[in-house]
Amino acid sequence: xxxxxxxxxxxxxxxxxxxxxxxxxxxxxxxxxxxxxxxxxxxxxxxxxxxxxxxxxxxxxxxxxxxxxxxxxxxxxxxxxxxxxxxxxxxxxxxxxxxxxxxxxxxxxxxxxxxxxxxxxxxxxxxxxxxxxxxxxxxxxxxxxxxxxxxxxxxxxxxxxxxxxxxxxxxxxxxxxxxxxxxxxxxxxxxxxxxxxxxxxxxxxxxxxxxxxxxxxxxxxxxxxxxxxxxxxxxxxxxxxxxxxxxxxxxxxxxxxxxxxxxxxxxxxxxxxxxxxxxxxxxxxxxxxxxxxxxxxxxxxxxxxxxxxxxxxxxxxxx
Amino acid sequence: xxxxxxxxxxxxxxxxxxxxxxxxxxxxxxxxxxxxxxxxxxxxxxxxxxxxxxxxxxxxxxxxxxxxxxxxxxxxxxxxxxxxxxxxxxxxxxxxxxxxxxxxxxxxxxxxxxxxxxxxxxxxxxxxxxxxxxxxxxxxxxxxxxxxxxxxxxxxxxxxxxxxxxxxxxxxxxxxxxxxxxxxxxxxxxxxxxxxxxxxxxxxxxxxxxxxxxxxxxxxxxxxxxxxxxxxxxxxxxxxxxxxxxxxxxxxxxxxxxxxxxxxxxxxxxxxxxxxxxxxxxxxxxxxxxxxxxxxxxxxxxxxxxxxxxxxxxxxxxx
Numbered sequence: 001x002x003x004x005x006x007x008x009x010x011x012x013x014x015x016x017x018x019x020x021x022x023x024x025x026x027x028x029x030x031x032x033x034x035x036x037x038x039x040x041x042x043x044x045x046x047x048x049x050x051x052x053x054x055x056x057x058x059x060x061x062x063x064x065x066x067x068x069x070x071x072x073x074x075x076x077x078x079x080x081x082x083x084x085x086x087x088x089x090x091x092x093x094x095x096x097x098x099x100x101x102x103x104x105x106x107x108x109x110x111x112x113x114x115x116x117x118x119x120x121x122x123x124x125x126x127x128x129x130x131x132x133x134x135x136x137x138x139x140x141x142x143x144x145x146x147x148x149x150x151x152x153x154x155x156x157x158x159x160x161x162x163x164x165x166x167x168x169x170x171x172x173x174x175x176x177x178x179x180x181x182x183x184x185x186x187x188x189x190x191x192x193x194x195x196x197x198x199x200x201x202x203x204x205x206x207x208x209x210x211x212x213x214x215x216x217x218x219x220x221x222x223x224x225x226x227x228x229x230x231x232x233x234x235x236x237x238x239x240x241x242x243x244x245x246x247x248x249x250x251x252x253x254x255x256x257x258x259x260x261x262x263x264x265x266x267x268x269x270x271x272x273x274x275x276x277x278x279x280x281x282x283x284x285x286x287x288x289x290x291x292x293x294x295x296x297x298x299x300x301x302x303x304x305x306x307x308x309x310x311x312x313x314x315x316x317x318x319x
Numbered sequence: 320x321x322x323x324x325x326x327x328x329x330x331x332x333x334x335x336x337x338x339x340x341x342x343x344x345x346x347x348x349x350x351x352x353x354x355x356x357x358x359x360x361x362x363x364x365x366x367x368x369x370x371x372x373x374x375x376x377x378x379x380x381x382x383x384x385x386x387x388x389x390x391x392x393x394x395x396x397x398x399x400x401x402x403x404x405x406x407x408x409x410x411x412x413x414x415x416x417x418x419x420x421x422x423x424x425x426x427x428x429x430x431x432x433x434x435x436x437x438x439x440x441x442x443x444x445x446x447x448x449x450x451x452x453x454x455x456x457x458x459x460x461x462x463x464x465x466x467x468x469x470x471x472x473x474x475x476x477x478x479x480x481x482x483x484x485x486x487x488x489x490x491x492x493x494x495x496x497x498x499x500x501x502x503x504x505x506x507x508x509x510x511x512x513x514x515x516x517x518x519x520x521x522x523x524x525x526x527x528x529x530x531x532x533x534x535x536x537x538x539x540x541x542x543x544x545x546x547x548x549x550x551x552x553x554x555x556x557x558x559x560x561x562x563x564x565x566x567x568x569x570x571x572x573x574x575x576x577x578x579x580x581x582x583x584x585x586x587x588x589x590x591x592x593x594x595x596x597x598x599x600x601x602x603x604x605x606x607x608x609x610x611x612x613x614x615x616x617x618x619x620x621x622x623x624x625x626x627x628x629x630x631x632x633x634x635x636x637x638x
Contacts, residue, residue, distance in 0.1 A: 004516065111637075152630070157637040192627060196550045197323065197594040223630070224586035224623030228547035231515045267543035275516040300619070304543030308511060311471070311542070318430075318476040 005239035007278045009045065010265060011216075012038055014293060015066075016047040016081055017262050018248025022297050024059040028066055030296045035070040035078075037289045038245060042281040043265075045077045047242075048098075051087035067094045085134065092138070102135035102142035104128050104171050104182070108164055109153035112190075125170060132178055143183040144216075145171040150202065152193025159193070161205050168206055184214045184240055189229065192222030196232035203236040216240035219263040221247060221302065226263035227271060234277070243268050246290035247302035264303035266290050274311060283310045324558035326597045328364065329584060330535075331357055333612060334385075335366040335400055336581050337567025341616050343378040347385055349615045354389040354397075356608045357564060361600040362584075364396045366561075367417075370406035386413045404453065411457070421454035421461035423447050423490050423501070427483055428472035431509075444489060451497055462502040463535075464490040469521065471512025478512070480524050487525055503533045503559055508548065511541030515551035522555040535559035538582040540566060540621065545582035546590060553596070562587050565609035566621035583622035585609050593630060602629045 015035050019026060035048050048070065054061035063080070072078060077099045082088045091100055106128060107113035110121045119127055135142050147167055152158050168185065175182050187202065203215060217233045219226045219241070230241060247264035266286045272279050283305075290306040334354050338345060354367050367389065373380035382399070391397060396418045401407045410419055425447060426432035429440045438446055454461050466486055471477050487504065494501050506521065522534060536552045538545045538560070549560060566583035585605045591598050602624075609625040 153637075154633055155637060157634050193630060195590055195593040196547075221623065222627035223589055224546055224583065224627070225590060227543055228515075228550045228590065231547045231550065264543065270542055271514055271544060271547065274514040302623075304540065304621075308542035311512060314473055315476050318472075318474060 003237070004234050004275060004277055005237060007239065007280075008234070008272050009240040010043065010268065010279055010281065011240070011242045012043045012046040012245060012265055013242050013262065014038070014245035014248040014265065016050050017244050018246075018293065018297070020050055020052075020057050020060050021249060022059055024061060026059065026296060028062045028069060031062070031066050032069045034245075034289065034293055034296055035066070037292055038286075039071070039073045039076050041285040041289060042279070043286075044075055044280060045079070047079045047081055050081035050083075051090040052081075052083055064090065064093070067097055070097070072097050085131075088134070100140045101144065102132070102140040103144035103146050103186075104132055104142065104174060104180075105144075105146040105148065106167050106171060107148045108159050108167055109149040109156040111156040112149050112153045115155055121167075125174065128171075129174060132174065132180070136178060136180075142175070142180050144186055145175065145182045145184070146186040146188065146218075147171070148188045149190040149193075150187040151189045151198055152191060154191045161202050164202055165205050165209065168210075172210075182213075184216045185210070186216040186218055186240075186242070188218035188242075189220055190218075192220040192225065194219065194229050195225055196228045199229050199232040200236055203233060203238060207236065214240060216242070218242040220249075221261050221263050227267055230263055230268055231271065234272075234275075241268060245286065245303075246293040246306060248293055248297070261302045264290075264305075266305045267303055270305045270310070283312070322556070323553050323594060323596055324556060326558065326599075327553070327591050328559040329362065329587065329598055329600065330559065330561045331362045331365040331564060331584055332561050332581065333357070333564035333567040333584065335369050336563045337565075337612065337616070339369055339371075339376050339379050340568060341378055343380065345378065345615060347381045347388060350381070350385050351388045353564075353608065353612055353615055354385070356611055357605075358390070358392045358395050360604040360608060361598075362605075363394055363599060364398070366398045366400055369400035369402075370409040371400075371402055383409065383412070386416055389416070391416050404450075407453070419459045420463065421451070421459040422463035422465050422505075423451055423461065423493060423499075424463075424465040424467065425486055425490060426467045427478050427486055428468040428475040430475040431468050431472050434474055440486075444493065447490075448493060451493065451499070455497060455499075461494070461499050463505055464494065464501045464503070465505040465507065465537075466490070467507045468509040468512075469506040470508045470517055471510060473510045480521050483521055484524050484528065487529070491529070501532075503535045504529070505535040505537055505559075505561070507537035507561075508539055509537075511539040511544065513538065513548050514544055515547045518548050518551040519555055522552060522557060526555065533559060535561070537561040539568075540580050540582050546586055549582055549587055550590065553591075553594075560587060564605065564622075565612040565625060567612055567616070580621045583609075583624070585624045586622055589624045589629070602631070 049063035080091045215238050243265040244262035245265045247261035249262035269281050294301045368382035399410045534557045562584040563581035564584045566580035568581035588600050613620045
């Protein structure tokens with residue numbers, strides 16, 4: 001049987017992933033309410049907004065205001081997402097509260113990259129180089145390499161493991177060229193094509209070439225595989241996950257019709273807790289946040305543990 | 320990496336598990352509509368009703384009528400559930416359409432068994448002996464051993480692996496005593512206490528003692544672990560699962576407040592299909608059935624693939 005990690009780092013993305021896909025009727029105050037509540041759960045890393053074009057993502061038009069209003073806790077790293085230089089310029093204004101995290105980020109699917117950013121994969125790497133130079137010039141640390149649509153793409157189909165390991169190799173080459181040491185390498189199942197067996201194949205292939213590299217997964221639960229995929233990752237030694245409280249989220253450009261939430265933070269924390277893996281997060285407080293998130297968006301959200309409950313409570317009641 | 324089975328036998332329980340927990344307002348015709356639709360998906364084993372006390376489970380009051388009205392397909396085995404001799408007597412009337420499947424069934428949790436059936440574990444085994452004798456007397460084949468609440472219980476707490484392997488030993492001893500060869504041994508996570516690691520521990524312990532025994536899992540998804548637990552089972556060579564279309568179901572006596580559905584058939588079939596495991600089931604037809612089930616119960620059901628869709632269709636559209 002595999003050795004599971006002893007500690008898993010969870011990067012909460014609910015406020016960003018979640019609210020970006022909701023209609024822009026959610027008030028700034030309610031967004032801030034969720035961020036502040038999440039800050040009290042033990043979550044230590046949280047992406048709170050995206051600085052994107054308000055015409056494309058109207059519900060993020062108040063990103064600056066959200067950042068101004070939330071109450072930072074010193075033990076939490078708050079981050080934002082940007083997709084271009086304009087977004088980065090907006091993020092830089094908030095360095096009193098946000099930690100700017102540079103990354104080398106590549107869309108593995110050329111068709112999606114063309115559709116979304118009008119760039120071939122070669123152009124993706126050229127763009128990543130310019131972005132990297134810009135980070136270094138402004139003293140923004142670049143700790144993460146990231147591969148989007150690493151398992152499959154609604155526009156391109158299956159993504160072979162060899163395609164992804166080749167992209168990984170080129171990411172490391174680019175980093176090396178600039179003397180950048182990537183602390184983590186993240187694989188996103190942007191459109192929910194992964195199965196647990198596929199996770200094991202890809203992570204296994206990457207592990208073989210880079211045995212010491214910390215690996216991370218960003219999983220979507222569109223086809224119900226999210227937690228199973230996370231488990232497969234854990235079995236392969238992955239000890240860092242992006243996730244969203246209550247299963248909020250989904251990419252507004254990914255072309256899904258159905259529910260498209262991210263893997264649910266409290267379900268993931270529950271699984272870790274029950275398997276003896278530390279996350280530093282208080283499950284009961286997190287469940288309260290999941291219910292709050294549901295109240296804020298005004299419709300049921302997919303997470304299960306907020307309904308099924310924390311087993312530790314049941315245990316305490318029967319012993 | 321583990322070897323996954325090449326074929327998985329899926330026992331559909333949606334009509335029984337699902338409708339028993341719904342209010343009795345669903346008409347017999349609509350229940351029959353779902354059973355008949357499921358018969359055309361490639362599902363080859365389906366539990367359609369339970370013959371239980373209509374005062375305790377009012378929505379199963381029409382069980383006899385449901386059996387009379389559905390249209391049997393020769394390639395499908397239709398079964399019913401009973402919990403006592405009276406139920407068995409009712410099932411026996413329908414042997415033209417139902418296959419009577421005897422089993423040696425034990426509630427692992429003594430507290431639940433006391434609460435539900437007013438029997439200690441010793442009395443459970445005595446009762447199982449009488450039931451077994453009754454089956455043998457009436458020529459009903461006994462192919463299955465079954466352990467309920469095999470992972471944990473809301474009334475008793477955690478179920479240690481040693482408790483379960485001890486029950487398994489006693490089940491085999493009882494079977495041996497009567498010259499019964501159990502074709503399958505099933506473990507039910509009746510109250511959704513299992514995690515993938517727990518599945519591996521229990522299945523591993525049982526496999527060690529009975530390496531040739533076919534093992535089966537009956538999983539609930541109350542805390543979002545259903546598919547991950549199924550995957551852990553597959554990795555341990557489990558090749559038989561009970562499941563419910565659309566994630567219908569839940570035990571009406573298990574004391575859950577939240578959603579308590581069974582592991583979802585189409586999500587499980589999707590995972591198998593994507594990992595190259597045969598089930599003989601047409602995923603698109605099954606997704607249609609999941610949507611039908613949702614229409615019949617009149618509220619959203621938890622399965623994901625009915626929203627996220629069959630990847631094979633997307634593949635076909637991009638290649």
